[in-house]
Amino acid sequence: MVLRTVLFLITNLAVVATISLLLWLGVATGWLPPDLPLIPLLIGSFGWGVVGSWISLQVSRQSAIQAMGVQLVDGREGASALWLVETVARLANKAELPMPEVGVYASPEWNAFATGASPEGALVAVSSGILEGMPQAELEAVLAHEMSHVGNGDMVTMALLQGVINAFVMFLARAIALLLPRRSDDQGRQPPPISALIWPLELLLGIAGSLVTAWFSRHREFRADAGAARLTAAGAMVGALQLLGQTQDLLEPRDGTALASFKIAGPPSLLGLFASHPPLEQRIAALQELQSANPSTP
Structure with a gap:
């Protein structure tokens, strides 16, 4: 995780330096007005985005425990808890x-x-519900999927990616609001204050940014499925996804919606580009293709 974080910081510094150079060139060539604080705004936005995502990441485990009402188990709570802990330990x-x-x-x-x-x-x-209702072979594959997320560092990457998106949204919304022409109309009415323009711009840019985070979230689900197939069996992971498809009414989005992208499956969505999870059919097809390419895989 340390290497991933260092690379993230280096990437952010490179992005800030590149955009700062472009802004300086824009001012030097007359394309941008020289009296706007765009470079300080850029540095502040990315600083806030990095700090915000880092804090969010650090409190993610405790936030999830509180938001979902998670009860930690060590195996002494009963047979189901013992199987769960032993299976996670084995994986x-x-x-x-x-x-x-x-x-x-x-x-x-x-x-x-x-x-x-x-x-x-x-x-x-x-x-x-899944602990009591899903067969153990398929549930083990689900746990392997989650362990693959841990091994891939997906929680870290998602948080840091969201920080970059937030930084761009903050900077672009304010930069656009500052750069828009601000003249009185023919009746002498003054234009709306800049603060009134920032919120709609942040909303629109935030929607655009969510397309990027949703794309990455879908991509990492395929990787975690493949990781689960290596830790257990492709057939078991296919079976787990098929069971999830048969119980879509039990994939409740009402509780813990902020954690939706971290779960094994998400609710059906009419807006596929904004979905945090690929359709179950696509995930099953990818696993079956992986199984066909590696006949030795169970």
Whole structure:
């Protein structure tokens, strides 16, 4: 995670330096007015985006526990909890990852999620519905999917990516508001204040930015599915996704919507470009293709 964070900071500095150079050239060539504080605005926006995403990442595990009502388990709570902890431990050992905290949250939905600022501080949690209702072979594949998210550092990447998007939204909304012509109309009415323009611009730019985060979220689901197939079996992961498809009414978006992109499955969406998860059919097809390309894979 340290290397990923350092690369993220270097990338942000490179982006800020590049945009600053372009802004300086714009002022030098007369394309931009020299009296606007665009470069300080740029630096402040990216600083705020980096700090905000870092804080969000650090509190993600505890926030998830509180938001979802997760109860941490160690195996002494009963047979189901013991199986859950032992299975996660076995998968962590196979993936050469630290043992995460394990939790259960009370909900009839069939779902699971992983979160945390690092593999050493990760949390893997499942709903009571999926723990009680899904067969163990398929549930093990679901847990392997979540462990693959931990191993891939997806929680870190998602948080840092959102920080970059937030920084661009903050900067562009204010830069556009500052650069828009501000003249009185024919009746002498004054234009709206800049602050009144920023919120609509942030809304529009935020919607555009969500397309990027949704695309990455869908991409990482395919990677986590492939990781689950390596840790368990492609057939088990296919079976788990098929069962999730049969229980779409139990994929409740009402609770913990902020954690939707971290769960094994999301609710159906009419707006595919904004969906945090690919359609289950596409994920199943990708796993079957992987299985066909590697006949030795169960």
